[in-house]
Amino acid sequence: MTRTWRIRTVTDAARARIAVARLAAEYGVPTVERARLATALSGRLRQCLTKGGTWVLTLDGPGPSGGDTALHAVLTPSPGAGAADGTPWTVTVPCPEPDRKAAPATVPEDPAGLSEALLGADEDTAVVLDKLAEQQELVAFHREELHQTNQGVLALHAELDAAGRAQREAFAAERRARKEAENARRRLTFLADASAALNASLNHDEIARRLPELLVPRYARGVDVWLFDQDGDRHPPTTHPAAAVRAARTGRPQYAADHPGGLPGVDDRPPSALDPHRPLLCVPLVTRRAPLGVLTLSPPGERWDPDDAVMLVELARRAGIALDNARRFEHNRDIAETLQRALLTDLPTRPGLSLAARYLPATHGLNIGGDWYDAFRQRDGSLITVVGDVTGHGLHAAMMMSQLRTALRAYAVDGGGPGRLLTRLHEFLHHLQPDLFATAVIARFHPDEHTLTWAAAGHPPPVLRLPDGRVRVLDAKPGAMLGIPLHQEIADHTERLTPGSTLALYTDGLVERRAQGIDPGIERLAAALGSFGSAELGADLEDAADRILHPLLSDSERDDDVCLLLSHLHA
CATH class of the missing domain: 3.30.450.40 (GAF domain)
Structure with missing residues (x-):
């Protein structure tokens, strides 16, 4: 379908514009597109009228075959009409309903009908303005929505910034707390180590x-x-x-x-x-x-x-x-040492019998313990030798050792054998100090007979060297420790002595070691005593005591006191 209009005057232009708008409406062109087509065509026609000459407007629409689906408007100057510009103007509008058959676009010739047609063209403009108003309201709504969204985004950014600051402050506080905790741990560790170092010494x-x-x-x-x-x-x-x-x-x-x-x-x-x-x-x-x-x-x-x-x-x-x-x-150590020196008196002398004693304090701790030795005569002329050990160290142990030594001498005045003396010491200690214990061994040499009577209470056994060099450990059944809550009668044991024999009484500090026990130490003492000859022991018992101690105390540090008392029977 092709329609053509020749335009020389304003009236021709108005009829052409009205006809094009009606044909577009017949083909179902939407109002907005129709208004856009009419507005663009009016503007172009106004330019053409200003330029003058004759112009030809051609409108091509969908045909019966349905091949084309758009309206094509072409405005060109008429050939030979003397138009100033020969460039054609073209506009294309899609047709939603290309199969519709358009009615003839007749436009009235009289001015009244033309005016009415022109007034009716404003309806499309009104529709366009309504749609424009709707779009403006929609734009305003979306603008407000965007504004609210922006406000929310700003608030979110503010919250995120505040959260970031709070997190940074929390991290900084955590770092400070961790640093303070590390410094506190360092100080406490130093304080504990320094305290241990200071308390490790008693000097x-x-x-x-x-x-x-x-x-x-x-x-x-x-x-x-x-x-x-x-x-x-x-x-x-x-x-x-x-x-x-x-x-x-x-x-x-x-x-x-x-x-x-x-x-x-x-x-x-x-x-x-x-x-x-x-x-x-x-x-x-x-x-x-x-x-x-x-x-x-x-x-x-x-x-x-x-x-x-x-x-x-x-x-x-x-x-x-x-x-x-x-x-x-x-x-306390000075007092205990003074008391210890006062108690370790000189040994008595007796024809036919030599005595030698050694006392060495422990190298650890208070250095003063309850080890002691003594030797004295009884009324019948026999000689008592004793070695004892009070549990514990320090001034209290030294004082108890003094009391036991004094009590033993007092009991010995009444006579009685070593077993009887130990039994009385046991009763004395149990009633005097129920929570304190002691061990002791007593040996008595008879003046007229070459006999040895001895008894032990929880103490290491005496070691006897015979004149022929053999060594015996006098390990007959001893009594229990002195002072334990137990009634006991400690028995005597008697040995026949041959001139040239040597008896060793000692405390456990000489023979006992933590890692080995006491039995290997007694064996070493017996070996050391057996390595001497009878002549050596009889000639210089003091030197023999030092030579016995040396191999047994090779280690420089001792946890306990050491006491040794040697008795040698001359020929």
């Missing part, structure tokens, strides 16, 4: 030497240990900072510097006149009774961390306790 001079080794250079650049009783004849007078003197008087830590220390539990003082440019921390070495001294430290840097200062004050407190324990130990 207060050694403890005072160890303090600078522990603190420099990690927690202090310099350390001075002022012990009050050290200022005397053994040491020249020393000048101490005023803060140290005040710490000694008040028992409170002092911080001397030209700036406040801010250390918990520490009093701030002016800088020391001895060294005004260096801060000093003076901590008293306190004990249960009174301060023993003052620990003066200078910081490893500009100043101390408050937590480090708290740890140093606690270390000084523990050091004071360690020093006090060491001095108590040394005091």
Whole structure:
């Protein structure tokens, strides 16, 4: 279908525009597209009228065969009409209903009908404006929705930023907490290790030497240990900072510097006149009774961390306790040594019998225990030799050993054999000290007969060397330990002695070792005693005692006291 219009005047242009709009409506072109076609055509026609000349408008639409599905409008100048511009103008509009048969697009010739047709063309414009209004409302709705979305996005970004800051702050707090926990663990580990090192010694001079080794250079650049009783004849007078003197008087830590220390539990003082440019921390070495001294430290840097200062004050407190324990130990040791020396008296002499004794304190601990030996005569002229061991160490054990020695001598005045004496000692100890025990072995040499009577109570057996070099261990059934809650009657045992025989009484410190037990030690003692000849033992029993001890005590450290008493019967 092809339609053609020749346009020379405004009226021709209006009829052509109306006809094209009606044909587009007949073919079902949508209102918006139809309005767009009419508007574009009106604008082009206005330009053509302005240019002048005759123009031909051709409209091609779908034919009966249905091959084409669009409307094609072409506006060209008429050939030979003298148009100013020969370039055609073309516009194409799709037809939703190409199979419809369009009615003839007749346009009235009279002005009234033309005007009515032109007014009817505004209906498409009104529809377009309505759709435009709907689109504007939709755009406004979407704009508001976008605005709300943007506000939500901004709020979300703000929340995410706040969450990010909170997370960063949490991470920073966690790092600080982890660092503080690590520092606290480091301080506690150091405090535990330093306390163990200080308490491992019972020598207060050694403890005072160890303090600078522990603190420099990690927690202090310099350390001075002022012990009050050290200022005397053994040491020249020393000048101490005023803060140290005040710490000694008040028992409170002092911080001397030209700036406040801010250390918990520490009093701030002016800088020391001895060294005004260096801060000093003076901590008293306190004990249960009174301060023993003052620990003066200078910081490893500009100043101390408050937590480090708290740890140093606690270390000084523990050091004071360690020093006090060491001095108590040394005091008790001196008393025990004095008592021990007073009790280990000279051995008696008797024709035909030689005696030699050795006592060695332990190299660990208090060094004074309950080992003892004694020898004395009875009224019938017989000679009593005894070796005993009170459980425990220290002053208490030494005092109990003294009481047992005195009780034995008192009981021996009434006579009686070794078994009877041990039985009475057992009853005495059980009633005097129910929680204290002892072991002992007593040997009695008869003056007129070459006989040996002996008895043991929980003690290692005597070792007897015969003149021919053979050695016997007198391991007849002994009694139980002295002082145990058990009634017992300890029996005597008798041996016939041949001149030239030697008897060894000893304590378990000589023969017992933790890793080996006691039996191998007794065998070594028997071998050492058997290696001597009768002439050697009779000539110098003192030298023989030293030569016996040497191989048995080859190790330099002993956990227990050692006591040995040798008795040699001359020919």
